[in-house]
Amino acid sequence: MKYDYDLLVIGGGAAGLTSAGMGVNFGAKTLLIEANKLGGDCTWTGCVPSKTLLHAAGLAQKVKEAETFGHKTAKQMDFSSILNHVRAKREEVYREADDPHIFRNMGVDVTFGKARFVDPHTISIDSGEKHQQVSSRYIIIATGSKAVAPPVPGLEDMPYLTNETIFELEEQPRRLGIIGAGPVGMEMAQAFQRLGTHVTVFDMQPRILINDDEELAGMLHSRLVKEGIAFRLSASITRVSKSDSGEVQLTAEVGREEQVWTGDALLVAAGRVANHNSLALDKAGIEYTQKGITVNDRCRTNHNHIYAAGDVTGRYQLSHMSEHMAKIATTNALLKMPLKIDTKHLTWSTYTDPELAHVGATEKQLKDKGATYEVYRFPYEKIDRARTDEATDGLIKIFAKKWTGKILGAAIYGRQAGDLISEYALAMRNGVTLRNIADTIHPYPSYGLGVRRAADQWYVKNQSEWQIKLIKWLFGYRGSIPDLSNKDRIL
Numbered sequence: 001m002k003y004d005y006d007l008l009v010i011g012g013g014a015a016g017l018t019s020a021g022m023g024v025n026f027g028a029k030t031l032l033i034e035a036n037k038l039g040g041d042c043t044w045t046g047c048v049p050s051k052t053l054l055h056a057a058g059l060a061q062k063v064k065e066a067e068t069f070g071h072k073t074a075k076q077m078d079f080s081s082i083l084n085h086v087r088a089k090r091e092e093v094y095r096e097a098d099d100p101h102i103f104r105n106m107g108v109d110v111t112f113g114k115a116r117f118v119d120p121h122t123i124s125i126d127s128g129e130k131h132q133q134v135s136s137r138y139i140i141i142a143t144g145s146k147a148v149a150p151p152v153p154g155l156e157d158m159p160y161l162t163n164e165t166i167f168e169l170e171e172q173p174r175r176l177g178i179i180g181a182g183p184v185g186m187e188m189a190q191a192f193q194r195l196g197t198h199v200t201v202f203d204m205q206p207r208i209l210i211n212d213d214e215e216l217a218g219m220l221h222s223r224l225v226k227e228g229i230a231f232r233l234s235a236s237i238t239r240v241s242k243s244d245s246g247e248v249q250l251t252a253e254v255g256r257e258e259q260v261w262t263g264d265a266l267l268v269a270a271g272r273v274a275n276h277n278s279l280a281l282d283k284a285g286i287e288y289t290q291k292g293i294t295v296n297d298r299c300r301t302n303h304n305h306i307y308a309a310g311d312v313t314g315r316y317q318l319s320h321m322s323e324h325m326a327k328i329a330t331t332n333a334l335l336k337m338p339l340k341i342d343t344k345h346l347t348w349s350t351y352t353d354p355e356l357a358h359v360g361a362t363e364k365q366l367k368d369k370g371a372t373y374e375v376y377r378f379p380y381e382k383i384d385r386a387r388t389d390e391a392t393d394g395l396i397k398i399f400a401k402k403w404t405g406k407i408l409g410a411a412i413y414g415r416q417a418g419d420l421i422s423e424y425a426l427a428m429r430n431g432v433t434l435r436n437i438a439d440t441i442h443p444y445p446s447y448g449l450g451v452r453r454a455a456d457q458w459y460v461k462n463q464s465e466w467q468i469k470l471i472k473w474l475f476g477y478r479g480s481i482p483d484l485s486n487k488d489r490i491l
């Protein structure tokens with residue numbers, strides 16, 4: 001059977017753009033269909049605007065802190081100019097990386113409109129003005145996700161902010177409530193608080209960033225509290241409403257106490273739901289659940305020729321995982337290479353200041369599995385660069401096998417954690433041990449040196465009295481045996 005295209009990609013976000021680019025590189029006649037603008041969540045309503053806002057808020061914080069060094073600074077800040085800057089940055093990233101002409105120049109056919117299935121090989125595209133049908137041998141679905149509205153009484157009846165609207169604000173809310181202490185909630189909480197908004201965060205969990213290392217998330221929590229953010233954790237939200245004067249009221253049971261919070265705006269950051277309802281998946285007999293399109297570890301759906309990648313699968317909701325899944329899907333589809341999603345070396349990073357990142361297994365997962373491992377700890381206060389930068393609030397934790405130094409997971413809270421974690425990811429994926437990292441020269445004075453010094457702790461933990469006695473005996477040394485009782489001592 002002859003199809004219009006070899007590969008058809010639905011959705012032009014992180015996953016779809018990766019698939020389409022790879023498709024033409026493999027020599028496949030490729031069509032990319034996008035309902036709005038190329039770039040998706042990451043460029044327009046996710047990573048890029050959130051990190052730009054965090055950077056602007058970080059500068060505001062630095063201005064405040066600079067006064068402690070004797071700098072005389074002007075404190076004035078204009079919220080609407082900052083938000084204009086955020087929106088300009090999105091345009092810049094779009095122009096440089098996502099603009100359709102970049103993909104057309106590569107050889108991808110790009111078309112705009114809403115796609116939905118007609119049958120397993122045919123897609124209809126509705127652009128409002130034009131309606132067309134195209135067929136393809138292989139199809140990759142990459143339609144992303146959107147913010148979920150939790151079932152809180154009153155929420156559906158009032159306007160609230162999500163990641164789709166918060167970067168469009170013109171006026172700064174004086175008091176902002178946030179439902180959700182996940183990555184979106186924490187990044188936005190710190191950004192707005194630093195810009196001068198009073199932020200209160202509600203979460204039903206007893207702690208923030210529930211998927212991260214408990215101790216490190218606790219350190220971040222303390223830091224955010226110090227910056228003035230109020231937390232209502234283990235909170236059961238019973239009602240929200242908006243008064244005629246525009247004030248938001250949120251009622252929650254916190255512990256056994258009923259608390260009422262009043263503010264100017266409410267951001268809902270309570271997780272994501274897959275964008276697959278408008279695709280008419282049933283017409284193609286594609287299996288899905290409310291969580292997302294069902295795929296195996298090769299990103300294949302129940303059809304041999306249809307794949308899904310990124311947020312729409314409900315498996316991982318991260319840009320780098322969307323790209324990774326897109327690579328797996330496209331390679332499996334077009335090259336028939338049986339690649340699988342690398343679930344073992346997944347990296348997570350929340351870009352608060354300080355950042356919080358982890359790779360591989362968390363300590364909780366290791367404990368739940370009954371794994372044997374050692375924890376190698378290295379505080380930022382022992383990293384000279386962190387001292388010179390006044391950035392000593394941080395801790396590196398590595399979970400590894402005692403004798404072999406095989407790394408099972410690592411977690412970092414501290415400046416540049418999101419960058420530093422990649423070294424452990426590379427090490428884990430390639431069987432590089434703690435000993436190998438400890439023996440690798442890292443530049444002084446860098447934060448990366450902290451990665452090496454944390455690995456040095458493998459030598460420290462494996463040091464024993466008998467080794468020292470042997471050295472003394474072999475070489476005739478006369479010193480005393482050092483105190484080795486503290487296995488976390490730092491040399």
Ligand SMILES: Cc1cc2nc3c(=O)[nH]c(=O)nc-3n(C[C@H](O)[C@H](O)[C@H](O)COP(=O)(O)OP(=O)(O)OC[C@H]3O[C@@H](n4cnc5c(N)ncnc54)[C@H](O)[C@@H]3O)c2cc1C
Nearest residue numbers: 011013014015035040041042046115144310311317318319
């Ligand atoms: C505030 C926020 C901050 C974030 N920060 C980070 C971060 O720092 N790091 C990180 O790794 N991740 C971050 N994420 C997550 C990241 O944005 C997503 O994981 C990623 O963008 C998902 O990419 P995707 O390609 O799967 O989907 P999307 O980027 O959502 O792309 C899907 C595309 O499909 C299109 N589409 C949908 N339906 C149709 C249809 N029927 N026909 C045609 N087109 C359609 C949409 O218009 C969209 O352009 C953040 C998310 C949020 C909300």
Ligand SMILES: NC(=O)c1ccc[n+]([C@@H]2O[C@H](COP(=O)([O-])OP(=O)(O)OC[C@H]3O[C@@H](n4cnc5c(N)ncnc54)[C@H](O)[C@@H]3O)[C@@H](O)[C@H]2O)c1
Nearest residue numbers: 150180181182183184185203204269270271317349350351
């Ligand atoms: N830096 C990053 O990599 C980054 C940044 C932002 C977002 N993201 C991605 O986007 C995804 C979505 O982020 P998110 O923070 O919206 O979701 P999330 O699922 O990570 O966190 C949502 C939080 O909301 C809470 N919650 C849900 N319903 C609630 C209710 N009714 N009452 C009180 N609390 C409630 C949950 O307990 C949870 O802590 C993340 O999983 C992440 O993959 C990544």
